[in-house]
Amino acid sequence: MLKYVLRRFVYMLITLWVIITATFFLMKLLPGNPFGEVAAKLPPENLKILREQYGLDKPEWQQYLKYIGHVAQGDLGVSYQFPTRSVVDVIKQSFPASLELGIESLIFAVIVGLLLGIFAALKHNKAGDYSAMFIALIGISVPSFVVAPLLSYLLGNKWHILPAGLWQGPEHRILPALALSFGTIAILARMMRASMLEVSSLDYIKTAKSKGLTTWKIVTSHMLRNAILPVITILGPIAVNVITGTLVVESVFSVPGLGYQFVTSITTLDYTMITGLTIFYAAILIIVMFLTDIAYGFVDPRIRMSGRR
Amino acid sequence: MSKPILEVNNLRVSFKMYAGEVQAVRGVSFTLNKGEVLAIVGESGCGKSVTAQTIMRLIPTPPSYIKPGSSILFDGKHEITKLTESQMEHVRGEEMGMIFQDPMTSLNPTMTVGAQISEGIRKHQKVTKAEAMQRAADLLTLVGMSNAQERTRQYPHELSGGMRQRVMIALSLACNPKLLIADEPTTALDVTIQAQIIDLLREIQKKTDTSIILITHDLGVVAEMAHRVIVMYAGKVVERGTLNDIFYNPKHPYTWGLLRSVPRLDSDRNNDLESIPGTPPDLFAPPVGCAFAARCPYAMKICKEVDPEHFDVSAEHSSACWLMHPEAPKVEMPVQAGRGSHG
C-alpha cells in the first residue's frame, strides 16, 4: 500500500511540474507587451524599471528557476493589472466561497446521483429505469451554462421563489448549488446504474441470493460496496466538472468566488492572474485525483493488500 | 430413505430472447428421497444447471419463465413454482443450500469469509453476531479448514481455489439445509483438489444425512457419490436409474456414448477414446422426434418423427428410446463400456 501511495505521489509531483513549466513558457512565448496597453505608452526608462521589478531582464532559465522556487513557496506572483494584489491574496479572499459552493453541490449530487442510479438499476428495463435515465441524459446534455441562467431566470426572476443571485444567506446558496450539481448528478447516476447492473450479474450475487437474503440485504451489503468502487474512480473527473462549473455558475449568480475572478482575469487578460489561478486549480484537481486513487486503494481489499492495481 | 424430499414434475423452463424462445428444460420429472444423492449428468447446455437453479428459483424472470403445468414439490409441502419471493427467501439458505461451480467468482471479494457465512445464519436463526461468527468458524472446521477463527477474518482472494470451495460448502451448509444442490462443484478445480472436495462432500452427506442433487458432466464424480442418476439431453431426461443401472445396464445410446467417452486406466492403450460425434441441437428450435436422433448411430425412421416416451426397465430404471420398443431391432451396448472397476 505504501509503495502504491508513493508511486501516485511522485506522479502527482511530475504532473504539477509539467503544468507549471508549460504555463511559464507559454507566458514567455506570448507576443507583445506583458504589461498591456497602458504600459505601451510608458517611456522606455520606466518600462525598463518595470521589467527589472518583475525580473524580466534576466536570462530565461534564471527566470524559470526563480519562478519554480516562488511557486514551491506558495508565491504565485502579483497581478500585472493591479500591482497591489497578489494572486495568493485573491485566492485567499475568494476561494472559500467557491469551496463552499463546490462542496454543497457535490454532497447534493452524490446523494441524488447515487440514489437515482441505484433506483434505475433495481428497476432495470422498467418504466422507473427509463425515466431515471432520461433525467440523467438530460442532465448530461443540457450544460451548466444553460441550466444556470434558466434556473436564475425562472425560479429567481419570474416566480420569485429563491434569490436569483448574490451570496448572502443560506437561501442564496440553493440555486447555484443546484445548477452546479445538475451534470454531476447525471454522470453519477449513469455510472452507478451501469456499475450496479454489472455487479448484479456476478456469481456472488447468486450466492447471496441462495443464502435466502432479501433483495434489500443483497443490495445493501453485497452490491453497493462493489458497485461504488468503480464510481470512486470518476470522482477525479467529477471534481473537474464541478470546478469548471463554478466558472459559469459563479458568473451567472454573482457569487464572489474564485471562478468569477478567473473569468474576469481571462476577459481582462491579466496574465499572471491567469497562470497563477491555473496552477492553483490544477494543483487542486491533481490532489483530488491523488486522493481518489488512495481512497480506491482503501476500499478495495485486493489493492490494500498487494499494493498495486 | 423412502420419503421424497423433492418431487419435480414436468418442469419446463424457457428463456425469452430476441429471436424467440429457447426451451432450456422441456418436461423434466424426477424424485429425490431423503438422505439420497441424485446425480444429474449431461453435456453442457443440456439444461441440468437451469433445472438445478430453477429448483431454488435463482434464475431471474425475465428472461427465464417456468411454464404452466410445471411442478416442484419440496418436502411434501412447498410448491416452489407458486411461492412468493419472500416465501422463497425462507426456503433458500434455510432449507436448501447451493454450491456453485466457480469458487473464484462465487464469493464476494470485498467481504470477509466469516461475514459471508454468518450473514445467512443471522438471516434464518435468532443469534447474535458473535454467535453467528462462532458458528461460521465451526463450519469452517467442519469442512476441514485449520485455524478456522483466523480464516473467518480473511478475504476470498487470500485463499486458494480449493479453500474457497470449502468456504462455499460451509456457506451452503450454514443452516443445516434439507437439500443441497451442488452445481458442478469440482469442475473449476485442480484434479487433486477435486478428489478432496468429493471426499468432503461424501463425508458431510454421511454425517448430516442431507439430500444432495449433484450436477456434473464428470462420470467419475457420479460413481464416487451418487445413489441414483438421471441423464439429461437437450432439456429432457433420457434415462434414469440407480448407479448400478446406469453404469452396468445402460439402455440409451446417449448414455452409452457418455460412458464410452470416459478415459479408463484398465482399457487397452491402443483403443482410442471415443466421443459422440456432433453437437447437441439448438434449443431455440428443438427438432421433431428424438432430440438425439441426429447424432445417434442407431436412429430409426420413427426416431425422427415421434419423441419417445420413457420405457421402464425396472421400477427404478427407465429409458426414453425407441430401441426399447418391442418392435425395434435388438441392439446391445458396444463393448469397452463402463463395465468393470467402477461402482
Next chain:
Amino acid sequence: MEIISKDKFQPAEKTTNAESIVRPSLNYWQDAWRRLRSNKLAMVGLVVLILLTLLAIVAPFVSKFDYETQYLKDIDLKPSMTHFFGTDDFGRDLWTRVWWGTRISLFIGLVAASIDLVVGVLYGGISAYFGGRVDNVMQRIIEVIYSIPLLLLAIILIVFLGPGIKSIIIAYALTGWVGMARLVRGQVLLVKEQEFVLAARTLGAKPARIILQHLIPNVIGLIIVQITFIVPTAIFFEAFLSFIGVGIKPPMASLGNLINDGAHYMRYQPHRLIFPTIVFSLILLSFNVLGDGLRDALDPKMRK
C-alpha cells in the same frame, strides 16, 4: 401403447446434418445493426442528428439573410414568418445564426474527433503492439498528460493563441486524444493475447497483416462508440469556452456565444436563449443516446 407399423423401425437414412445450425446466423455488423435498430431511442437520436446536420448545411444557404449583416431597423424582433427565430440586438437573423453556429459546432466536433482518432489510435496501437519498454515509456507520458486538466490548459492556450476556431481545435487536440489512446491500447492488448492472433503470428503473418486483419476489426467497434462521445465533448468544449468569453467571438456565430448572448437577454427576449439552447441540447442528447445505443449494440459481451 398404440401400434406402430414395423417399417418405422427401419434404420433412418442420414438426412440431417448433426451439426446443422438452426438459429439465423448474423455476422458482427448485421447483429450490431439489428440491435441498434431495435433501440428506438438511439434511432431517434440518429434521425435527429441527420436532420440537424442537413439543416446546418442547407439553412444558411437558403436563408434570405446571412449570419453577420446587421439590419439596425430590425433589432430585437420576436420570431415571425420572416425571422423564424427572431433577430438579435444588431438586427441579425437568428435562424441563420443558429444554423451557422450549429455548422461551426459540428465542424469543431468532427475535426476534433478526427484528430483524436488518428493520434489516439496510432499512439495507443503502437504502445500496445510493441509492448515492453516502448509501452512503458508511452504509458508514463500518457499518465502525466491525463492528469492535466484539459479545460485549464485549453483556457491558457486560447488566451495566448487568441480566440478562434483554430485555437479551440488545437487546444482540444493537444489533450483530447489521451482517452482514445488508452482505450485503444487496452483493447489491443486484450485482443493481442487471444489465441487467434497468437496463431496468426506463429504462422508467420507479418505485423501489418496482423494489425489489418485481426486487430483493427476487433477494435473498431469500440472506436466508433468512443467517437460518438468525443464529438459532443468537443462541441461542449467550444460552447463552454465561448460562454466564458475565450471561444468564438461575434460576429461569427457559434452555439456557445449565442447561448451566452441569449442568457444576458433572456429576461426580455427569451427566444434568444431558447432556440440555440434547444438546438445545442438536441445535438448533445442525440449524440449521447446514439452513443449509448452503439455501445450496447457493438459490445460483443452483450451478444446473445
